[in-house]
Amino acid sequence: MAAVLLTGCGGGRGDSKAEPKANARSAEAVAKTAVTVEAVRDGLVAAVKAAGVGQPEFLAHSTDRDSTCVVKATVPTSTTPDTKAVKRVIAKLKMRGWPEEGRAVQSGRDIWLLSKESWTASLAIGA
Numbered sequence: 001m002a003a004v005l006l007t008g009c010g011g012g013r014g015d016s017k018a019e020p021k022a023n024a025r026s027a028e029a030v031a032k033t034a035v036t037v038e039a040v041r042d043g044l045v046a047a048v049k050a051a052g053v054g055q056p057e058f059l060a061h062s063t064d065r066d067s068t069c070v071v072k073a074t075v076p077t078s079t080t081p082d083t084k085a086v087k088r089v090i091a092k093l094k095m096r097g098w099p100e101e102g103r104a105v106q107s108g109r110d111i112w113l114l115s116k117e118s119w120t121a122s123l124a125i126g127a
Helices: 024-033 037-050 083-095
Strands: 002-009 070-076 100-106 109-116 119-126
Touching: 002 037, 037 070, 037 083, 083 109, 083 119
Parallel strands: none
Antiparallel strands: 002 070, 002 119, 100 109, 109 119
16 A cells, blocks of 8 residues: 655746746745755655655656656555545645645545646555
8 A cells, every 4th residue: 555646847847937036146045945856855755754654755757758847756554544644744745835726536546636836746545
């Protein structure tokens, strides 16, 4: 059993659409808040750990053209994670700027959808 975390950006780029301003201070601020692959990975690790759910295991990038803006991870568990555990992860992601956009059931899996700038995140639980 596992929780599955899949994130990707809509623009096909590994960063946000924000453009740096002319001065160094504002460029530094943009760099600190940019939604990059590394920032997404770090955010997922922090949220999952803070929620006490486990440690995400990141899957290798695919060879497709959008692999620079896709992050795939699983959180292995001995049993199917319960809704409370997922809600703890979602609460931590919300604190990191990922508002919840909705929830769905697909192929018997509960899926929660979140977004941040041009990125979307899907959290699914089940085998």
